[in-house]
Amino acid sequence: xxxxxxxxxxxxxxxxxxxxxHIADAEVGMPQLDITMxxxxxxxxxxxIVILFLILKRIALPRxxxxxxxxSDAISNDLEMAQLYKRKAEEAEQxxxxxxxxxxxxxxxxxxxxxxxVNRELATLKAKADAEIAAKSAESEARIATIRDNAATSVxxxxxxxxxxxxxxxxxxxxxxxxxxxAVSSRLKG
Amino acid sequence: MAGDGDHGGSAFNIHPxxxxxxxxxxxxxEVHWYTITNATxxxxxxxxxxxxxxxxxxxGRALIPSRAQSAAEVVYGFVHKMVEDVAGREGxxxxxxxxxxxxxxLFSNVxxxxxxxxxxxxxxxxxxxxxxxxFVTVTAIGFIKHGPxxxxxxxxxxxxxxxxxxxxxxxxxxxYFVRPVSHSIxxxxxxxxxxxxxxxxxxxxxxxxxxxxxxxxxxxGMYGLEVLVACIQAxxxxxxxxxxxxxxxxxxx
Numbered sequence: 001x002x003x004x005x006x007x008x009x010x011x012x013x014x015x016x017x018x019x020x021x022h023i024a025d026a027e028v029g030m031p032q033l034d035i036t037m038x039x040x041x042x043x044x045x046x047x048x049i050v051i052l053f054l055i056l057k058r059i060a061l062p063r064x065x066x067x068x069x070x071x072s073d074a075i076s077n078d079l080e081m082a083q084l085y086k087r088k089a090e091e092a093e094q095x096x097x098x099x100x101x102x103x104x105x106x107x108x109x110x111x112x113x114x115x116x117x118v119n120r121e122l123a124t125l126k127a128k129a130d131a132e133i134a135a136k137s138a139e140s141e142a143r144i145a146t147i148r149d150n151a152a153t154s155v156x157x158x159x160x161x162x163x164x165x166x167x168x169x170x171x172x173x174x175x176x177x178x179x180x181x182x183a184v185s186s187r188l189k190g
Numbered sequence: 191m192a193g194d195g196d197h198g199g200s201a202f203n204i205h206p207x208x209x210x211x212x213x214x215x216x217x218x219x220e221v222h223w224y225t226i227t228n229a230t231x232x233x234x235x236x237x238x239x240x241x242x243x244x245x246x247x248x249x250g251r252a253l254i255p256s257r258a259q260s261a262a263e264v265v266y267g268f269v270h271k272m273v274e275d276v277a278g279r280e281g282x283x284x285x286x287x288x289x290x291x292x293x294x295x296l297f298s299n300v301x302x303x304x305x306x307x308x309x310x311x312x313x314x315x316x317x318x319x320x321x322x323x324x325f326v327t328v329t330a331i332g333f334i335k336h337g338p339x340x341x342x343x344x345x346x347x348x349x350x351x352x353x354x355x356x357x358x359x360x361x362x363x364x365x366y367f368v369r370p371v372s373h374s375i376x377x378x379x380x381x382x383x384x385x386x387x388x389x390x391x392x393x394x395x396x397x398x399x400x401x402x403x404x405x406x407x408x409x410x411g412m413y414g415l416e417v418l419v420a421c422i423q424a425x426x427x428x429x430x431x432x433x434x435x436x437x438x439x440x441x442x443x
Contacts, residue, residue, distance in 0.1 A: 032315070033314070037212040038315045040222065040224075040230075043224065045315075048233040049294060052240060052294055053286065053287070055241055056240075056244065056289055059245050060248065064266045067253075067255070070253065
């Protein structure tokens with residue numbers, strides 16, 4: 001490897017010749033400006049472009065167009081299906097909710113009816129029981145009244161007999177049953 | 191190295207333009223219009239590379255694309271959107287033409303970045319033909335679609351006075367005819383300058399010994415820039431074609 005110093009010198013030296021050569025090159029011409037090459041470049045360019053155009057127009061672009069439109073179709077189709085399923089799910093939910101509401105109402109109605117019936121039955125039974133109780137108590141009262149009446153009558157008879165006995169014991173031979181009875185009755189009436 | 195210096199700077203015997211020379215591919219001799227040259231080879235390689243991507247890459251026609259098909263679809267979608275955005279719905283009819291131009295220039299530019307390759311798009315003859323083809327086609331479309339009223343493109347009716355309109359018309363006509371020149375020289379110039387600079391740096395690298403690391407780093411940086419330029423110039427050529435097409439389809443300001 002050479003040490004850098006001569007290289008730098010060579011560089012300084014070379015820069016001048018580079019400049020000169022560059023000018024010389026420019027005079028020889030940029031290959032781009034060499035008109036004798038134009039027919040060749042243009043001929044092959046036209047051929048290449050025409051081939052490329054036909055390949056793209058006939059094969060590549062229709063194919064890509066098909067693929068892209070197929071894909072967008074597939075995607076929109078899937079989205080549509082998803083929408084459809086979503087709507088179906090919503091409908092199912094609504095139906096479920098409606099059925100639930102209806103069932104709840106039905107249960108409510110049945111409950112209310114059962115309650116009514118029980119109440120009615122209860123009322124009937126209560127009324128019947130009340131009536132029985134009333135009948136029994138009336139009967140009892142009647143019997144008590146009879147007993148009381150009987151007791152009163154017995155008291156009168158006993159009083160009359162006792163009075164007659166007393167009268168005949170005190171005043172023998174003057175037994176006037178009728179008079180005693182009348183006196184006792186009037187006394188009892190007070 | 192020091193010995194090279196003695197030979198009148200032969201270490202710096204850089205010929206940055208030699209890479210653009212058109213030479214016969216087989217043997218030596220005169221280049222006729224039909225001679226198969228290095229330019230022919232690289233044009234055909236360009237077409238082959240595009241075919242590989244756009245035809246072989248998409249042969250699966252898969253709903254879920256392979257890598258190559260994905261790339262082809264991205265290019266397709268990109269150019270299609272560009273044509274529709276710039277030239278409108280009517281422009282979509284000319285999509286295959288613009289796709290051809292874009293792909294040819296893009297692949298030429300990128301393939302030209304391979305070492306020892308030949309950059310077809312650095313030749314003014316090549317870009318000139320492409321630009322003139324665009325110019326002629328677009329002008330023809332303008333006249334076929336709109337007849338003489340296509341000339342309204344040059345008449346700025348929104349200008350306040352007639353004198354101003356005449357001046358503007360002259361400017362518009364000049365700018366219209368300069369289009370193919372700028373269209374072609376922009377592309378060829380960018381490519382040629384970039385490749386020539388790369389070559390100059392490579393020449394330095396060969397002559398500087400240990401210090402050649404500096405031009406090598408510069409080459410790496412330049413190369414990245416050139417990749418960018420290769421893609422951007424293809425895009426610029428295609429989008430300007432779309433703009434001209436839009437002028438032809440919708441003249442008037």
